[in-house]
Amino acid sequence: MIKRKNNIEEAWADIDTQLKKRFDLVPNLVAVAKKYMEHEKDVFEQVTRLRAHIKPNANTRIKDELQFGAAINNLMVHVENYPELKADKQMLSLQKSLTEIEEHIAAARRFYNSSVTDLNNVIKIFPGNLIAFILGIKHKEYYQAEKIAHQNPKVLYE
Amino acid sequence: MNDFTSLANLKFIEKELYEKGFSSFFETDVKPVLMPLEALRLKKIKEISRRKIIAVGAVMLVLIIEILLFKMGFYDDRDSDGSPPGMFFLISIFLGIFYIKAPGAQYEGEVKDTLIPLLLGFYGKFRYEQKGRIESSTLTSSGIIGNFTNYDSLDYVNGNYMNVDFKIESAVFKTKSGDNDLLVFGGKVLLIKIHKTFSGKTVIKKDAGSLFNWINSRGSNLKQIKLEDPRFEEKFEVYSTDQVEARYVLSPAFMERLLQLAELYKTKTVQASFFDQNLLVTFSNGHSVPINIFQPRSVKESIINTEDIHNFLAQINSIFKIIETINLPSHNAV
Numbered sequence: 301m302i303k304r305k306n307n308i309e310e311a312w313a314d315i316d317t318q319l320k321k322r323f324d325l326v327p328n329l330v331a332v333a334k335k336y337m338e339h340e341k342d343v344f345e346q347v348t349r350l351r352a353h354i355k356p357n358a359n360t361r362i363k364d365e366l367q368f369g370a371a372i373n374n375l376m377v378h379v380e381n382y383p384e385l386k387a388d389k390q391m392l393s394l395q396k397s398l399t400e401i402e403e404h405i406a407a408a409r410r411f412y413n414s415s416v417t418d419l420n421n422v423i424k425i426f427p428g429n430l431i432a433f434i435l436g437i438k439h440k441e442y443y444q445a446e447k448i449a450h451q452n453p454k455v456l457y458e
Numbered sequence: 459m460n461d462f463t464s465l466a467n468l469k470f471i472e473k474e475l476y477e478k479g480f481s482s483f484f485e486t487d488v489k490p491v492l493m494p495l496e497a498l499r500l501k502k503i504k505e506i507s508r509r510k511i512i513a514v515g516a517v518m519l520v521l522i523i524e525i526l527l528f529k530m531g532f533y534d535d536r537d538s539d540g541s542p543p544g545m546f547f548l549i550s551i552f553l554g555i556f557y558i559k560a561p562g563a564q565y566e567g568e569v570k571d572t573l574i575p576l577l578l579g580f581y582g583k584f585r586y587e588q589k590g591r592i593e594s595s596t597l598t599s600s601g602i603i604g605n606f607t608n609y610d611s612l613d614y615v616n617g618n619y620m621n622v623d624f625k626i627e628s629a630v631f632k633t634k635s636g637d638n639d640l641l642v643f644g645g646k647v648l649l650i651k652i653h654k655t656f657s658g659k660t661v662i663k664k665d666a667g668s669l670f671n672w673i674n675s676r677g678s679n680l681k682q683i684k685l686e687d688p689r690f691e692e693k694f695e696v697y698s699t700d701q702v703e704a705r706y707v708l709s710p711a712f713m714e715r716l717l718q719l720a721e722l723y724k725t726k727t728v729q730a731s732f733f734d735q736n737l738l739v740t741f742s743n744g745h746s747v748p749i750n751i752f753q754p755r756s757v758k759e760s761i762i763n764t765e766d767i768h769n770f771l772a773q774i775n776s777i778f779k780i781i782e783t784i785n786l787p788s789h790n791a792v
Contacts, residue, residue: 307701314702407706414684 311412513554590614606631658700
């Protein structure tokens with residue numbers, strides 16, 4: 301059970317590393333996009349606001365990161381409407397980095413969720429539930445991107 | 459109709475999508491090499507006929523000597539560990555067959571050396587070597603080909619297709635066990651260069667059942683990885699030094715492509731490994747000698763036809779099909 305708990309921590313550490321990379325990359329992305337997307341103030345505000353809302357040790361971290369991710373996706377959808385921006389070398393490079401980071405987040409998330417399933421299954425039944433109670437190990441929350449990604453990002457912040 | 463007339467009248471009919479535009483290439487580039495190959499074939503047939511007479515004569519001579527030795531009681535006085543009666547006769551038959559077949563094999567080799575690079579050239583810049591090979595050290599590092607002492611290869615192709623740098627060959631790996639050579643692997647080996655370096659190693663093996671999967675993961679630094687796709691889990695077992703990297707390379711889309719590849723090569727065992735800057739995919743057929751990827755028709759049949767060319771193009775495109783199925787994007791991210 302301890303091994304399973306450690307797996308979750310290890311998986312979370314991987315996610316955290318990638319989330320930090322994304323957190324650092326987004327201001328550059330916004331700065332480049334702003335040069336071309338003058339009439340998309342709402343989109344930038346949403347990204348900036350949600351980025352500022354992220355606190356590394358907050359209980360709502362997963363939810364906050366998913367909302368932040370959805371706002372970035374929304375920004376990238378708008379980028380598609382600006383051919384000059386799409387062709388900008390700096391933008392291309394940032395997009396490539398973002399894709400790479402998102403792929404790593406997706407991989408780390410799959411490891412995290414798989415580890416959470418392992419632990420949650422064990423602590424649901426006897427004697428796992430008893431040992432978990434003694435050790436103070438609790439049911440863990442999944443990192444579920446789908447729930448947020450399938451919603452309209454604008455609705456989230458009304 | 460003589461060969462020159464039949465060659466002049468020969469037209470290549472494009473039947474497949476991958477043959478589009480080939481008919482003019484056939485006229486300008488392929489036709490000029492067919493006549494010298496046909497001349498070589500006829501020369502080799504004559505040589506085979508000559509060798510048949512010599513070989514049959516030699517075998518008969520050995521048989522007569524064997525009979526005489528037997529009649530003279532030569533075999534009666536021998537120890538039980540001496541050569542039994544008829545042994546030299548049998549050896550002479552094998553040598554005779556080899557002697558007769560050699561010109562045919564030389565001709566087939568010449569056809570491949572002439573036509574395969576030419577036909578590959580229609581699709582891009584590729585290098586073909588009948589006896590070329592992928593470096594042993596790279597294959598050893600992959601973790602899907604066991605330790606080997608003998609390495610035999612055939613039909614090595616190296617090049618770039620759909621922005622993917624690849625090497626492919628038919629290979630057999632054996633290892634010494636006492637006096638015997640044990641087969642480690644026999645089949646096709648495809649090595650793809652990935653433009654990013656993996657920090658760990660991820661190996662995708664054929665599922666061997668829970669017990670053997672568990673045994674396989676013992677005693678190595680590779681951990682068994684459980685993935686979400688039950689169809690993939692049923693077919694393959696994944697081991698890796700890095701849980702996250704394994705899931706990075708085995709994205710749901712890539713798992714789907716590997717399943718498609720396994721479906722395409724049902725009769726073979728498909729396995730793969732990501733390591734350093736490489737993706738190695740193996741298609742095991744269990745043969746103990748390398749099987750031709752490119753197989754010309756027999757020396758007995760004229761080369762002045764388009765059937766051989768259709769076959770070669772199909773064989774070349776079966777390689778491309780693998781790369782298309784793996785479908786690595788241009789930046790080679792998986």
